[in-house]
Amino acid sequence: MKPVSEKPEFSLQTLAIRGVGLIGGSIAKAARKAGIAQEIVGIGRDEARLQKAVEHQVIDRFETDSKTAASQADLIVVCTPVDCIAKDIVQLHGSLRPEALITDAGSVKEQIVREVCEKLGAKHRYLGSHPLAGSEKTGFEHSDADLFQNAAVVLTPEEQSSKNDLNFLEAFWKALGGKVSIMSPAEHDRALAATSHLPHLIAAALASSVSEDQLPLAATGFGDTTRIASGDPHLWTSIFCQNPNGTLAAAKEFQQQLNAFLEAVEAKDTDKINALLLTAKKRRDLWLNERENS
Numbered sequence: 001m002k003p004v005s006e007k008p009e010f011s012l013q014t015l016a017i018r019g020v021g022l023i024g025g026s027i028a029k030a031a032r033k034a035g036i037a038q039e040i041v042g043i044g045r046d047e048a049r050l051q052k053a054v055e056h057q058v059i060d061r062f063e064t065d066s067k068t069a070a071s072q073a074d075l076i077v078v079c080t081p082v083d084c085i086a087k088d089i090v091q092l093h094g095s096l097r098p099e100a101l102i103t104d105a106g107s108v109k110e111q112i113v114r115e116v117c118e119k120l121g122a123k124h125r126y127l128g129s130h131p132l133a134g135s136e137k138t139g140f141e142h143s144d145a146d147l148f149q150n151a152a153v154v155l156t157p158e159e160q161s162s163k164n165d166l167n168f169l170e171a172f173w174k175a176l177g178g179k180v181s182i183m184s185p186a187e188h189d190r191a192l193a194a195t196s197h198l199p200h201l202i203a204a205a206l207a208s209s210v211s212e213d214q215l216p217l218a219a220t221g222f223g224d225t226t227r228i229a230s231g232d233p234h235l236w237t238s239i240f241c242q243n244p245n246g247t248l249a250a251a252k253e254f255q256q257q258l259n260a261f262l263e264a265v266e267a268k269d270t271d272k273i274n275a276l277l278l279t280a281k282k283r284r285d286l287w288l289n290e291r292e293n294s
Helices: 022-034 047-055 066-072 082-093 110-120 163-175 185-209 212-217 220-230 233-242 244-266 270-292
Strands: 012-018 037-043 061-063 075-078 101-104 128-131 152-156 179-182
Touching (some): 012 066, 022 037, 037 066, 047 061, 066 082, 075 082, 082 101, 082 110, 101 163, 110 185, 128 163, 128 185, 152 163, 152 185, 163 179, 185 220, 185 233, 185 244, 233 244, 244 270
Parallel strands (some): 012 037, 012 075, 037 061, 075 101, 101 128, 152 179
Antiparallel strands (some): 128 152
């Protein structure tokens, strides 16, 4: 992973967002706050929900006809579940203007890129993004204009991706407050398996392992470590199924650590337990310090 340059000036005429939920709504609000888009258009099928997004001033207007929306946009950000993203990109791509670009906000990249290439060929106008920000909540009602401030954003260009497109997308996310880095789709998926997908799997397993009659005794420790288990089950099912190899590899690494803890506890090896806990504390504190100083 390599850092990219400082935030440049950026503006566009029409920003279109397919999937105006938590992430899509936050992108719209952040773009409006930054003043980088003359018009923000929501794309979807649910007219009632899209109209509410207009009324909440999340988007300026909406289109239910994807062809019409794509033909008007300078940049389209696809924010649908990961198992829908490739299909949505292909559908929108057919009406895209030659100079326009499509990106996404999905937390899995390798399979999306592969499906897009299979359907559109190497000269497609898609370049992947993943803003590492979000919540266990859903819907544009929970969207936040500051969601991407100091958030890591990974771009996943392919060999044929143009430098101009990469610069354009870097500028877009930086204008929303993100800290942009570049990784290959495969490298991204391996890293996110360890830092995002596996933590959700573990949180879900932990939440499931506590019986309902034990819940009255669950306090902040249980709440802190299982918060993300409240995420959308459909969304996370899609993520696990699109990144199974990365998730399983990360899980094996975790299993080794868990076994080391269990063996030390079984042996009542206080020195080993303390050493393991100390390593964990140092790693977590390092992460926290980096976030606080960013």
